[in-house]
Amino acid sequence: MKFKMKTHQIKLLTALGLSATILFSACKKENQQETVAETPQQKFEKPAPKTNPFSLANINKARETLNKQNSTTRTTAQRTNDADRLYTYIKFDPNAVTGEILQKLEADTSIQIMDFPFANGELYNDEFALDEEKAKLLSDGSLYAVTKKNSITETTLKTNTSLNPVVLDELYLPEEEDTTLQFQAFREAGYTEEMLARIRICLFKRPTGFVRYWDTRFNRMEPVRGMQVWGLVFGIPLHTYTDANGYYRFPWRFSAGTIMGTKAKNNRVNIKPLDTHGTLIRNIYTLITQFIVGSIHIHGWVSSCQMRSDVNFEFSGHRQVRYWSQLLNAYHFHDQYCANDNVDNAPQSMTVYAQWANTKEHTDEDGLPDFGNASTPMLGHIPGTPASIFVQWLRGLFDGEDLTNYPNLFNLLTGLMPDMTFRVPQAAEPQFYNERLAQIAFHELAHAMHYRRAGNNYWIDYIKATLAANPVAGNPYGNGQNADDGNVAVGESWAEFLGTNHAIRRYGNDAQKNRTSLFFWNGNFLTQFQPNPFLQENERWFFGGNWIPSGFYNDLQDGFNPVENWDNIQGTTIRQLWLPLGPQTDFTCDYLWTLLQQNPALNQNDVITIAMQHDFNCF
Numbered sequence: 001m002k003f004k005m006k007t008h009q010i011k012l013l014t015a016l017g018l019s020a021t022i023l024f025s026a027c028k029k030e031n032q033q034e035t036v037a038e039t040p041q042q043k044f045e046k047p048a049p050k051t052n053p054f055s056l057a058n059i060n061k062a063r064e065t066l067n068k069q070n071s072t073t074r075t076t077a078q079r080t081n082d083a084d085r086l087y088t089y090i091k092f093d094p095n096a097v098t099g100e101i102l103q104k105l106e107a108d109t110s111i112q113i114m115d116f117p118f119a120n121g122e123l124y125n126d127e128f129a130l131d132e133e134k135a136k137l138l139s140d141g142s143l144y145a146v147t148k149k150n151s152i153t154e155t156t157l158k159t160n161t162s163l164n165p166v167v168l169d170e171l172y173l174p175e176e177e178d179t180t181l182q183f184q185a186f187r188e189a190g191y192t193e194e195m196l197a198r199i200r201i202c203l204f205k206r207p208t209g210f211v212r213y214w215d216t217r218f219n220r221m222e223p224v225r226g227m228q229v230w231g232l233v234f235g236i237p238l239h240t241y242t243d244a245n246g247y248y249r250f251p252w253r254f255s256a257g258t259i260m261g262t263k264a265k266n267n268r269v270n271i272k273p274l275d276t277h278g279t280l281i282r283n284i285y286t287l288i289t290q291f292i293v294g295s296i297h298i299h300g301w302v303s304s305c306q307m308r309s310d311v312n313f314e315f316s317g318h319r320q321v322r323y324w325s326q327l328l329n330a331y332h333f334h335d336q337y338c339a340n341d342n343v344d345n346a347p348q349s350m351t352v353y354a355q356w357a358n359t360k361e362h363t364d365e366d367g368l369p370d371f372g373n374a375s376t377p378m379l380g381h382i383p384g385t386p387a388s389i390f391v392q393w394l395r396g397l398f399d400g401e402d403l404t405n406y407p408n409l410f411n412l413l414t415g416l417m418p419d420m421t422f423r424v425p426q427a428a429e430p431q432f433y434n435e436r437l438a439q440i441a442f443h444e445l446a447h448a449m450h451y452r453r454a455g456n457n458y459w460i461d462y463i464k465a466t467l468a469a470n471p472v473a474g475n476p477y478g479n480g481q482n483a484d485d486g487n488v489a490v491g492e493s494w495a496e497f498l499g500t501n502h503a504i505r506r507y508g509n510d511a512q513k514n515r516t517s518l519f520f521w522n523g524n525f526l527t528q529f530q531p532n533p534f535l536q537e538n539e540r541w542f543f544g545g546n547w548i549p550s551g552f553y554n555d556l557q558d559g560f561n562p563v564e565n566w567d568n569i570q571g572t573t574i575r576q577l578w579l580p581l582g583p584q585t586d587f588t589c590d591y592l593w594t595l596l597q598q599n600p601a602l603n604q605n606d607v608i609t610i611a612m613q614h615d616f617n618c619f
Contacts, residue, residue: 046138047128052121053182053189054234056086056170062184086149087171087236089119091142092163094289095408099415101156101163102292105145106270106416108153112230112237113145113293118259119169119235121189123301130259131300141285143292146171146235173236179204182255204253205307207231210246211262213325214316217434217507221314223247224325225332228263229313231302241266244332257303262313264295264324268348269331271295271324272416274355277426280401288409295354297321318429320356326434327352327422330441337502338449341574346448350419351380355397359425370430372423373476374440376447377463379417382456389460390417392467397421420444432529435507439532442506443499450491455583462487474544486587489548493588494581496542496550498574504532537561540614549588549614553577556610566613568606572599589618 051058094115097105105111112118116138123130147153149170157165174181186196211229212221223246230239231250242248264271273290275283302311315322331346338345355372362372377393379385394403394413403410422440430436451459465484469477477488509531537558540551555564556572580594592611596604611618 047122047125049120050122051189052119052124052169052171052234053185053191054171054174054236055121055189056172058185058188059172059174059181061188062181065188066180066184082172083150084148085173085175087146087173088149088154088158088167089144089146089169089171089235090154090157090165090167091117091144092157092165094143094292095285096160096162096164097143097288097292098411099413101160102412102415104153104156105292108147108151110151110237111145111147111153112232112235113143114296114298115139115143115289115293117144117168118232119144119146119171121234123259124234124256126257126301126303129301130298132298135298135300143289144168146232146237169235171234171236173233176253179255186256199256199304202303202305202308204255205304206253207248207250207258207260207302207307207311209248209310209312211242211248211313211325212246212315213322214314215434217432222329224315224328226266226268226328227313227325228265229260230263231258231260233258239263254304254307257301257306259298259300260302260311261296261298261300262321263297264321264328264354266328268335269328269350269352270416271327271352271354272418273320273324274353274397274421275320275426276355276398277358280398280406284406284409288412291412295320295324297324318426320354323356323424323437324354326437327354327441330438330445333438333506334442334445334502337505341578343575343578344449344452346445347378347381347419347452350448351416353397353418353421355421355423356426357423358399359427360399362423362425368431369425369428371436371440372425374420374422374444375418375466376420376444376451377417378419378448378451378459380419381451382459385417385460387414389463389467390414393418393463396467397423420448435503435532438506439499439503441499442502443495446495446498446502447491449578450494450581453578453581453583454585458487458583458586461586462491472545475548477543477548479545480547484586485547486590489588490581490585490591492542492548493550493552494577496548497536497553497577500532500536500550501554501574504536507532509533538563546615549611549616552588552610552614552616555613556607564613566609569602569610572602588616592616592618 105113114135116135117140122128128134145157147157157163158167174185183196186199211224211227213224215222223244224242225244225246227242227246228239229242229248229250230237231252231254233252233254238250238252240248240250273295275287275290277283280287297313299313315325335345357372359369362370375393379390379393391402391404394410395401403413422437422444424430424437461484465482465488466477468482469488470482471477472479477492478485480489536554540546540549542548542550555567556569556577558567559570561567576595576599579598580591582594585591585594592607596602596607608619
């Protein structure tokens with residue numbers, strides 16, 4: 001799981017007797033002050049107020065006008081599916097969102113939540129042309145949501161008085177082809193005939209395009225698979241997803257322009273931002289807000305005329321959205337490789353904490369920003385996870401902080417516990433960023449497929465062993481002598497083997513390992529980054545010591561290696577290597593005997609010889 005982190009003691013403001021409310025108010029105030037300092041407000045002019053054309057009030061006025069003009073026009077009572085076209089626009093306090101409320105928000109596939117008033121009518125025009133920076137300046141400390149009227153989400157937000165909810169508007173999504181109603185609604189909102197004539201120039205375009213990120217290893221823009229692409233019909237959210245080529249086609253023809261963006265969430269995986277760079281007390285407001293909103297990227301205003309060509313989203317630089325894109329791709333290729341090997345993939349509906357973290361204590365040998373540790377606790381899938389385990393796990397993620405001292409944040413996170421976590425430094429991307437992050441992700445996904453085969457009880461023992469580890473020189477998991485370290489030996493060796501195998505498939509023969517090699521090979525320690533195939537073939541153990549035998553699996557699969565004249569087995573499939581990973585496989589010896597029992601055609605003596613070279617203590 002690569003989870004054990006170095007920790008340090010940070011003096012908590014709560015030790016000074018500050019309440020959670022004062023804590024939140026202080027950090028929120030500081031956050032707002034910093035925003036002013038970085039982007040002077042005098043350079044930003046808010047647009048003039050204008051009603052939303054698709055507010056229910058304007059739609060009803062439009063219908064009345066049209067009914068008077070033409071008696072054959074359908075009345076409100078004669079229309080169908082009106083209830084399904086009604087939405088509520090509401091603002092609320094993010095600090096009061098509990099874990100229970102968050103679960104309801106996450107279950108709503110039709111909701112849009114952002115930290116600025118995105119359904120205000122004045123934002124939807126070419127003149128204001130909202131972009132990511134303007135959206136930040138419109139942020140005012142509240143969260144804004146548009147959700148289906150009479151839904152569970154609407155009831156939840158409106159009836160929880162602690163959220164200080166304010167219903168701002170009721171919105172209506174017209175039928176796509178009902179252009180008469182739409183244009184009359186524009187008139188009711190104050191649009192002039194000249195403005196409507198401009199809109200008609202590029203009337204009713206359906207956005208299409210690609211979502212890509214810059215992959216330094218491939219030296220090209222790489223398609224992002226499974227990314228949600230959203231657009232707002234005057235605040236009403238609609239969305240689609242990119243395909244295996246990173247291509248999307250939007251399910252709505254826009255009569256005017258729209259605000260568009262992406263979100264790293266689909267039925268397979270929900271990537272939740274965990275922005276922890278800086279000190280926790282300084283950034284807790286941003287952390288809470290972004291976690292609720294989710295992995296949203298705001299592309300900004302797209303005019304109807306721009307929709308005549310592809311509307312592409314391209315992510316470069318060291319940004320969270322590029323980080324999220326790489327994780328989505330890792331899931332895509334993991335699923336593809338597992339299907340090719342006829343093995344179960346990682347479970348569906350996984351929650352990933354994508355940590356955007358400090359550099360401290362996570363630097364490489366040259367002092368440059370480097371990855372922190374990743375983990376696969378599967379807490380979102382294991383029912384009834386003990387609170388003590390989650391508290392301990394979070395302590396590792398937050399560099400020793402006890403999050404029970406921050407009840408608002410802790411309660412929020414309990415509503416959506418992680419199945420998987422990753423950590424990337426905010427300051428700068430690490431060396432060999434793309435291929436190393438892929439190998440780390442494939443490693444963790446190999447853990448998740450192991451969990452699927454081994455079950456909840458096995459994994460709870462695994463988590464306990466990971467949390468109880470006492471690091472020794474060269475190995476954060478210790479010396480292998482603690483209780484349940486047999487689970488660690490099996491799980492970490494399997495994940496490192498398969499994760500590297502998948503990284504080689506993804507990035508080829510010269511892609512770099514996800515870390516420098518501190519592993520015994522031919523009498524030497526290798527201290528520089530090495531090509532994945534070299535390390536896959538020559539490393540016998542994961543980390544220092546000789547008790548996590550990651551090289552064992554590859555020696556059963558690979559061809560002849562002249563350095564390893566004791567390796568006389570080849571061609572064992574991934575499926576054969578995966579099947580022994582059951583709930584009773586608590587030790588490497590359990591794995592060995594199960595493998596031999598399941599595969600009588602393998603030469604038993606040759607397999608045992610390979611196991612002995614990897615120090616299996618079974619004989």
